[in-house]
Amino acid sequence: MSEAMAHKRPTLLNAFIYGFIVLWLVLAAVPFLWTVWGSFKVEADFFSRESWWNAIFGTATIRETGAAFTGDGYYGAWITRDFWKAAFNTIIVTICVTSISLTLGTLGGYALARSGKNYAFWILIAALVFRAMPHITLVSGYLLPFFQLNIWGVLPTSIIVLVAINQPFTLWMLHSFFLSIPKDLDESAMVDGCTRFQAFRLVIMPVMWPGVVTTGLFSFLLGYNDFAVTAMLLSADNQTMVPKISSFLGSIQETGNVMFAVAAVVSATVPLFILVLFFQRQIVSGLTAGAVKG
Amino acid sequence: MPNKTFFAFILPSLIAMVLFIALPIVSVVVQSLHVSHEQILVEVENCQPFGGCSTELRVDTAATAALREEQPLGRFNGLGTYVNRAHLATSELGVILSSERSIGEKWAQILNLPFYKALIFTLVYCFVVTPLAMALGFTIALAVNALPKVTKGPIIFFSLLPMIITPLIGSLILYWMLSPNGILGATIQHIFNDPTLSLRASPALTWGALLTYGVWTNAPFSFVVFYAGLQTVPGDTLESAMIDGASRWERIRYVIIPHLAPLATFVALVQLMDNFRVFEPIVGFSAEANATSLSWLIYNDLTGDSQQFGSAGATSVLTILGVVILLSPVLLRTWREFKHKAV
Numbered sequence: 001m002s003e004a005m006a007h008k009r010p011t012l013l014n015a016f017i018y019g020f021i022v023l024w025l026v027l028a029a030v031p032f033l034w035t036v037w038g039s040f041k042v043e044a045d046f047f048s049r050e051s052w053w054n055a056i057f058g059t060a061t062i063r064e065t066g067a068a069f070t071g072d073g074y075y076g077a078w079i080t081r082d083f084w085k086a087a088f089n090t091i092i093v094t095i096c097v098t099s100i101s102l103t104l105g106t107l108g109g110y111a112l113a114r115s116g117k118n119y120a121f122w123i124l125i126a127a128l129v130f131r132a133m134p135h136i137t138l139v140s141g142y143l144l145p146f147f148q149l150n151i152w153g154v155l156p157t158s159i160i161v162l163v164a165i166n167q168p169f170t171l172w173m174l175h176s177f178f179l180s181i182p183k184d185l186d187e188s189a190m191v192d193g194c195t196r197f198q199a200f201r202l203v204i205m206p207v208m209w210p211g212v213v214t215t216g217l218f219s220f221l222l223g224y225n226d227f228a229v230t231a232m233l234l235s236a237d238n239q240t241m242v243p244k245i246s247s248f249l250g251s252i253q254e255t256g257n258v259m260f261a262v263a264a265v266v267s268a269t270v271p272l273f274i275l276v277l278f279f280q281r282q283i284v285s286g287l288t289a290g291a292v293k294g
Numbered sequence: 295m296p297n298k299t300f301f302a303f304i305l306p307s308l309i310a311m312v313l314f315i316a317l318p319i320v321s322v323v324v325q326s327l328h329v330s331h332e333q334i335l336v337e338v339e340n341c342q343p344f345g346g347c348s349t350e351l352r353v354d355t356a357a358t359a360a361l362r363e364e365q366p367l368g369r370f371n372g373l374g375t376y377v378n379r380a381h382l383a384t385s386e387l388g389v390i391l392s393s394e395r396s397i398g399e400k401w402a403q404i405l406n407l408p409f410y411k412a413l414i415f416t417l418v419y420c421f422v423v424t425p426l427a428m429a430l431g432f433t434i435a436l437a438v439n440a441l442p443k444v445t446k447g448p449i450i451f452f453s454l455l456p457m458i459i460t461p462l463i464g465s466l467i468l469y470w471m472l473s474p475n476g477i478l479g480a481t482i483q484h485i486f487n488d489p490t491l492s493l494r495a496s497p498a499l500t501w502g503a504l505l506t507y508g509v510w511t512n513a514p515f516s517f518v519v520f521y522a523g524l525q526t527v528p529g530d531t532l533e534s535a536m537i538d539g540a541s542r543w544e545r546i547r548y549v550i551i552p553h554l555a556p557l558a559t560f561v562a563l564v565q566l567m568d569n570f571r572v573f574e575p576i577v578g579f580s581a582e583a584n585a586t587s588l589s590w591l592i593y594n595d596l597t598g599d600s601q602q603f604g605s606a607g608a609t610s611v612l613t614i615l616g617v618v619i620l621l622s623p624v625l626l627r628t629w630r631e632f633k634h635k636a637v
Contacts, residue, residue, distance in 0.1 A: 028452045137318075242463070
């Protein structure tokens with residue numbers, strides 16, 4: 001459709017379309033490129049009072065360190081300020097959140113997709129309301145009980161909370177993926193003598209992998225991007241990357257080492273970059289799956 | 295599927311949601327009805343050799359700490375927290391509204407009340423960012439749809455970045471560029487020829503920056519969904535519209551937009567829900583002096599020197615009510631459809 005119409009499109013409109021897309025790409029990508037480039041400079045360049053050309057050529061960086069690029073910010077963040085520990089915690093949290101979410105979510109989503117009873121519908125509606133709850137309102141409900149039970153501040157608590165917060169979304173998404181698998185498949189397996197669980201595990205799951213991968217990506221993003229839960233429920237020793245970055249901001253502006261935070265921000269962006277690079281198609285299909293099916 | 299099997303499958307997930315979503319909501323309601331104990335005062339008799347005796351009231355620190363330790367929830371306060379100055383501020387609001395000032399002054403005074411300041415920003419953010427981001431996303435989708443297919447992949451790759459980025463990190467990246475020594479902040483000072491113009495000093499600039507961030511991070515979602523929707527627009531309808539002499543704009547207006555309307559409802563719903571909990575940008579932009587949100591108020595109550603669970607609870611309950619009001623059209627419609635189907 002688009003190619004056929006392109007022939008007849010006036011030049012002016014074409015110019016406008018290309019200009020607009022280029023403008024959008026600049027808006028979308030340049031902040032990241034700018035920050036990545038600037039993270040290898042010293043503060044006097046990245047936050048230059050004289051001219052932003054300094055950030056490009058690294059005038060002050062050359063003056064202070066002798067080269068146009070410096071890894072001081074990264075060294076300061078990762079080694080001096082123990083960012084590696086936060087990165088390690090993030091790995092634990094995201095792996096656990098993703099795998100537990102998917103285990104619970106596939107079981108629940110399968111049941112919801114195959115039930116057809118009224119209560120299944122109401123569970124989905126309740127999940128929609130839960131999905132809309134601002135996370136910080138839930139966190140304010142956790143703190144007192146968690147203090148009392150003495151489970152505040154450790155990774156497992158945060159993992160379970162993130163899994164639970166993630167469930168409504170996971171259920172909705174997996175439910176809609178399961179709906180796209182014909183019912184006959186598991187029913188014929190059960191006629192052949194499988195139990196419901198065997199049919200689920202041996203017949204349905206093997207054809208569900210694309211849906212599971214897509215949902216897993218979004219579970220991963222929720223665990224990785226979360227700030228409200230991890231900032232409030234983890235003690236300073238157990239912090240993951242995002243709350244660690246925010247704690248940098250408080251202390252770093254005093255010592256004048258904002259570049260630690262810039263380096264940490266760039267480090268935390270890299271995994272997301274790689275994720276989009278490899279899983280672009282799954283992310284797009286996940287975003288549209290919920291939408292197209294209503 | 296028999297009920298027993300159904301519940302066997304869904305039980306783990308249901309337990310997780312009840313324990314960590316439904317119960318905390320109950321806990322928040324209970325907390326909001328309590329405030330921490332007042333300090334215990336003891337009467338101490340002070341006798342001096344020549345001056346005689348006087349009694350004075352002193353704070354019994356040990357007893358206060360012991361009581362607070364024993365009952366961390368505090369004492370029952372009813373709806374007291376809801377109507378105090380930090381929340382609905384009913385009495386202050388009454389005074390302001392009944393005063394003889396101009397509307398502008400009244401508005402400024404209402405904006406000084408922390409809850410209303412946060413509520414107004416949250417609503418503005420919701421209802422400005424959502425339509426603008428959808429319009430931008432739709433325009434990008436139309437433009438990409440008109441380009442050769444090969445360009446699609448790279449464009450989607452770069453477009454996804456603002457959406458997928460951690461909200462705190464995304465807002466920090468923009469904040470650093472907008473700081474007075476950053477590339478955009480310095481440029482803005484140059485354009486307006488005002489060396490004191492900065493995010494910290496200018497509420498208007500702060501609001502603008504936060505709203506811009508919101509559109510930047512929300513637009514890709516609309517773009518991706520609308521782009522997928524554009525692929526399903528029936529070619530026959532478009533062709534017959536062309537034969538009937540519909541211009542490009544008319545084809546968009548009368549064929550494409552009606553076709554995408556159901557998608558638009560879905561996108562608007564999701565984005566309104568997400569924008570209502572706007573929180574990280576306020577932290578990232580250090581914007582609390584000029585703009586706060588409901589979520590930020592709760593965070594602030596919980597992180598202060600003394601954690602104010604009652605205050606955080608009351609704001610949380612009010613926020614949850616807001617979410618329910620926001621969702622009510624959808625819930626009502628679902629309810630009606632469900633009744634309809636049942637009959």
